[in-house]
Amino acid sequence: MAARGLRLGRLLVIGVPMGWLLLFFLAPFLIDFKISLSEVRLAIPPYAPLLEWADGKLVAMHLQLTNYRYLFTDSLYVSAYGYSLQVAAVSTLLCLLLGYPMALGIARAEPARRNLLLMLVILPFWTSFLLRVYAWMGLLRNNGLINNFLLWAGVIDTPIQMMQTDFAVYLGIVYSYLPFMILPLYTNLEKHDGTLLEAAADLGAKPLAAFLRVTLPLSVPGILAGALLVFIPVVGEYVIPTLLGRPDQLMIGRVLSDEFFANRDWPVASAVAMMMLVLLVVPIVAFQRLQNNAAHAR
């Protein structure tokens, strides 16, 4: 009786997230995959059905792999994927370089001050993300606050072009995603046993050596979690590069929206999305293996 109750409990515990994933990940994924194999047409919805039924029998099946082939016939898609990955990788690195010292600082602060510092990290979320990006536009534009101040102070005579540059994109992304790096890093660093560092010091390690040989290796899971939380959403980022970025360098999110809205081509848009998913699955699998290896090593 007790064993059965336990089994039921386990089933429930696993069942809820599984059901969630089925409903909100697998089902949309399959729908998307189906659309990516169909043909565009002028109707509601704007693609042809994959299967044709007549008298309860399957009459025809129209599978179109052309949508995927199409992605390789034009250099646009490959270059957009490449640029997205580049932006995501560089932003992740920048977030790590900025976020690690901050997370470490918060974790080593007095317990009473930690909550305040954490609050400061989370505080920007109280304002809409879109509003904050617009605020950056107000700061960076040629007629904006920064340029006007520098002009007034006599540091420059012509405004510095900051909007529509890679600089603006990286600034916007790093600013927006930094908390996603800090929070998992903090959770990891905060759990470290302080006596390990004392032991290292007793055995003659300088603070830097202790950090490199004790703290850093122990924080790898936190680094990986933070890196994924930044990397994955940045690959598909649409708003920041559209508002702050160069018009001559497209990220995949923009290409996807153009296919969907401007071309009215849902099948190709779905194919672009599927390819993006493939690109993202690779780092996730790599992460899983790293974590497994780490677990085995212990």
Next chain:
Amino acid sequence: MPISSRALAVSALALLLAACGGKKSETTPAPAAEEPVVNVYNWSDYIDTTVLEDFTKETGIKVNYDVFDSNELLQTKLLSGKSGYDVVVPSGSFLEKQIQAGVFQKLDKSKLPNLANIDPAIQTATAKHDPGNEHAVTYFWGTSGVGYNIDKVKAAMPNAPVDSFAMFYDPKVIANFKKCGVTILDAPDEVVATVLLYLGREPMSEKAEDLAAVEKVLLSIRPFVREIKSSGYLDDLANGEICVALGWSGDVGQGKSRAEEAGKGVKLQYNIPKEGAIQFFDMLAVPADAPHVGNAHKFIDFMLRKDVAVKNTNFVTFASPNAAARDAINPEITGDPSIYPTPEVAAKLSPNLARSQEYTRELTRVWTRFKTGK
């Protein structure tokens, strides 16, 4: 406060019942019991909102009013089906495709007595999008042309051809404005048609050689264009961030007023180019699966009423198709040839017709190459 919230719920229910009862007694032969609601989806800043209050006051029908800022967005909602909207306002070239896709129902003209107010010339023009004017009525119309900052353009190029598409499509001219800033509408079909007008070719041509010629022009001017966008350029013009924009006509009236609000002494002007221009019609239509068809017709008929059209036109400063209203509209608007063009200029306007799916794909490729400069 559980008691008061329950009391609130009860009184709300009572009000609802009263409202239903009231409606029934007003319109005795209520065809089907349609709830007194109409869901409207319109362009942003495209109505005098007091008109909505007047409509509710007169008919007892509540208006759920929602806005969009691109045809592509509206189209995506409509093509997904079951949008829930009763009245939507696509532009002609999009409406044309959407009618073919079966998105709209035919209007019941017996329920639209104010249709008589519409200028027959406009009806003839829009029949190219909607044969027989069966599915839609024009709400406003306008053109795309040269919007610019008078002082900045004069400073950058004293004898600038401000009445010509050469402002954008002649590399020698547009090069002068690179520093003060140029934006182009992010409306591929419309902009490509204006390049064809500039080249003296048929604006609705789908010939490959014409598109190639357009691409050559667009790539040659790309280094001088700061941004390609359809919204936000108004504010950029108004606060001096840019000096020239390929923009939509009526937006300039709003841009002017925003420049005045900003109080920086920015003076804006809009010109219809001498080469001609692309004319767009924004049209009121009822989706085939609209939940409140009767109310949708009442709403459209209200928009076509003379006094309502006057109020709206004075607010949005686009050209109204309402012939009956014309004399009552603010003469500053009807007298502005950039909004209400002279007959000679009007003769040179061509409608933006829908293109084939194959051509749209080619066009989008060209457009993406233009945007990316590759």
